[in-house]
Amino acid sequence: MGRRGARGVAARSAIEGMRELAGAGLAAPEVFRRADELLRPVLEFDAVCWHTADPATGLVNSVQSEDLALDQFEHAVRLEVWADDLATFPKIRRSGVHAETLSRAARGRLEESVRFREQVAPAGFGDELRAVFDAAGGMWGCAAFLRAPDRGPYLARHRELADVAARHLGNALRACHVPGGSAGGAPDGVDQGPAVLVLDRRNRLQALSGPAEDLLARLADPTPSSLTVPTSVAMAAEHARRTAHGLVVPQLPVRVWTRDDRWYLLHGAALRGGEAQDAVTVVASPASPAEVMPLYLAAYGLTAREQEVALLLVRGSDTRDVSRLLAMTPYTVQDHLKSVFTKTGVGSRQELIARIMLGGGRC
Structure with missing residues (x-):
């Protein structure tokens, strides 16, 4: 077998392994470790930095790397939020593809x-x-x-392979958030009320409320970095500063999944005047069932139309209401219902409501 044939076999094997990750029942850090093992030989990279994200906005909310020291990660966060650069995560997503190389986006002029x-x-x-x-x-x-400079730029085959692998990784990370039957209440001894943090212009913690100290531990990144607060908190703070400067920001708040399997919403607000210039207050509060229901439905892999049907059912609509509100026949509604029940593993509307309202998960 020639070199090209061997590469093809290795690539197909890696993709098959990636496909299996969605059903492996792994938490996000383990998904990333397994993906590293599968992809490093075929993508031929020398270091990787993994991130989970708020599925609603695409905002990065954690960092994980076994290759990088992350001693300048606060600068990376600022670049991510403020720099209008080539091949950023939002630009890749808007382009309709799942992967892009910096050399290709820069047309070979990387210094740009x-x-x-x-x-x-x-x-x-x-x-x-x-x-x-x-x-x-x-x-x-x-x-x-x-990748190291002596390897040369990534080739088209690397980008195409990464594009396919990214789709499977999306499914694997989505599966982490499938509700697991937890009651979603407060952990023992933990105050679930809003947590308040005050950060200076360099995102160093200046003050915090009682619940915030425990929450910071539950939001901690898998890999320590130069940030003194979790990535999700720093991202909320930087986007609050953008808002204060009158610049366009994604839909906020930042949603983040804690280590004890709960969604939190992080709202940032920039302070003004005197020594508070560019300081930010970040308020973190537990997401309500209404706020997380769309995320749980997406976690089950429901299509956009199926999510609409399921949300109306959970909110009390019957088949006739759904048919009228979504301008579809009752038979079509029933077809969507069957698919919703199959994907969520329930047999009735009452079970669906209970499953979604209970929440829980594994990431």
Whole structure:
């Protein structure tokens, strides 16, 4: 077998392994570790930085890397939020593909990328391949794969392979958030009320409320970084600063999944005047059932239309109401219901409501 044939066999084996991840019952950190083992030999990268994301907005809310020291990660967060750069995660997602290389986006002129000049090159790398992990209408994570300069730029086959792999990773991360039957109440001894944090202009913690100290531990990144707060908190703070400067920001708040399997909403607000200039208050509150229901339905892999039907059912509509509100026949509604029940593993509307309202998960 020639070199090209061997590469093809290795690529197919890696993709098959990626496909199996969605049913492996793994939490996000383990999904990423397994993906690293499968993809490193075929994508031929030297380092990777993994992120989970708020599926509703695509905003990065955690960081994980076994290759990088992350001693300049606060600068990476600022670049991600403020720099209008090439091949950013939002731009890749809007382009309709799942993966892009920095060298291709820059047409070979890597120095035109601020990220290359200030982050990639100083870290000793030559090209970056980014991938977004979309599934069921949400972006559940993303990653940046870096390679040494002597390897040359990523090739088309690397980008195409990453595009396919990213789809399977989206499904694997989505599956992490399937409700697992937890009651979704407060953990023993934990105050589930809003947590308040005050950060200075460099996102260093200046003050916090009682519940915030425990929440910070539950939001901690899998990999320590130069940030003194979790990535999700720093992202909420930076986007609050963008808002204060009158710049366009994604739909907020930032949604984040805690270590004890709960969704939290992070709202940031910039402070003004005196020594508070560019300081930010971040308020983190438990998401209500109404706020997380769309996320749970997406986690089950329901199509957009199936999610609409399911949400109306959970909110008390009957078949005739759904038929009228969504302008479809009762028979079509019943077809969607069968699919919803199959995907969520329930046999009735009452069971569906109970399953979605209970929440829970594994990431």
